[in-house]
Amino acid sequence: MGRHRNDPRGIAQMVAIGGVIVLFVTLVVLGGYFLYRSLPSDDEAAVPESAGTTAAPQADDVETGVLYVRVVGDSSDVVVRVPGGDVLADTTLKTDEYLSFDEEQPMDVTIGQPGEVEVYVHGELRDLAGEDPGYSFSVQP
Structure with a gap:
């Protein structure tokens, strides 16, 4: 039998995957920000x-x-x-x-x-x- 939509393990897995995605996006944004800040301006x-x-x-x-x-x-x-x-x-x-x-x-x-x-x-x-x-x-x- 398949899992139901409200299965606690399925929800926990989806939350974990969502957390990993949010963490990845945050790291990419922070990396881009600090890379931009490290570049010299024209002056x-x-x-x-x-x-x-x-x-x-x-x-x-x-x-x-x-x-x-x-x-x-x-x-x-x-x-x-x-x-x-x-x-x-x-x-x-x-x-x-x-x-x-x-x-x-x-x-x-x-x-x-x-x-x-x-x-x-x-x-x-x-x-x-x-x-x-x-x-x-x-x-x-």
Whole structure:
């Protein structure tokens, strides 16, 4: 004889199968969510690993390396590239965000808003306050 629809074992099996399906769907959704979160956004992809933020660095407390750019105003676009080669950074930095490079090769730097940033080259502060927007300069290793 066959099972009846109201057989407790059949109901338990259906509930167990339903639970497995719900668990599987939940794991797929969570996996997709965390995969999406781990992918870099357009801005994050342009910021190198050596970039970071700080609350209020002082020149003596921060390793300025070959090139150090920190926003002291509202924000500024910053592009750093190897001449004729790779783009090391192409990002918009906001207040107290900075980029620092220890590259052993020449770099071309473009600062969107020179009056908004502090720039150190080989540990020496460069005053860019009077420069026009989109100011560019080169850094030698």
